[in-house]
Amino acid sequence: MIISMKRMLLILSSAILLFFLAGCGKPPKRTDAELGLNAQQARGRRVFQVYCSSCHHAYSSAASQGPSLKGLFKKRFLPSGLPANNRFVRDTILGGRGMMPGFGGVLTEKQFQDLIAYLHTL
Template sequence: MVNLLACAGILTGCKPLPPSKPEAQFTPEEARGAQVFHAYCARCHYPTTTRGLKGPGLQALTKVKAMPSGAPPTDERITQTIRHGHGMMQAVPVGDEDLQYLLAYLHTL
């Protein structure tokens, strides 16, 4: 019984991550970014969960203090990771315009 109460206290003390923006509320740039995500990223990353696929889930990526790598989730750092890869992630050959759309979409997660 004590263990059950301790577990309940731990669970209620955890803050859930903020929810992703509903797709129906996407700007045209965010919607285009979602298309870019599905073309380049979805085979390795889930967008709306922290559960990993081949790479980490990306829910609230831009809203947390650090990315799974430990680096702060700035647009510059995310761009660096996309363009040059990190760890097991290979570089992604996405053009400048599509990269800006992708960043807009990542901010919705």
């Protein structure tokens, strides 16, 4: 009985250790400086974190509620198949698309410009 208690404790403590070694299951958050963001892009990152990150990953290709936005402007096409340029991304963000709500009445023009600047860094 006493030995099995010890064994239980050992298993439990290694499980806890593994949990922390794995960074609690979340990827490490990089700072704006580590990402090489300028002031506008860093402001755009804040906008993204507030309004977009619940549905989109920025640094992982995994889909969330919406498609991953990793490399958004580096690819020729958006997930929908439209050309990856400012015009179509603007239409999606302001007007919405499918299950995605539009942010036309939510974001100020400045927040939108900051956000676009940030999306270009992905």
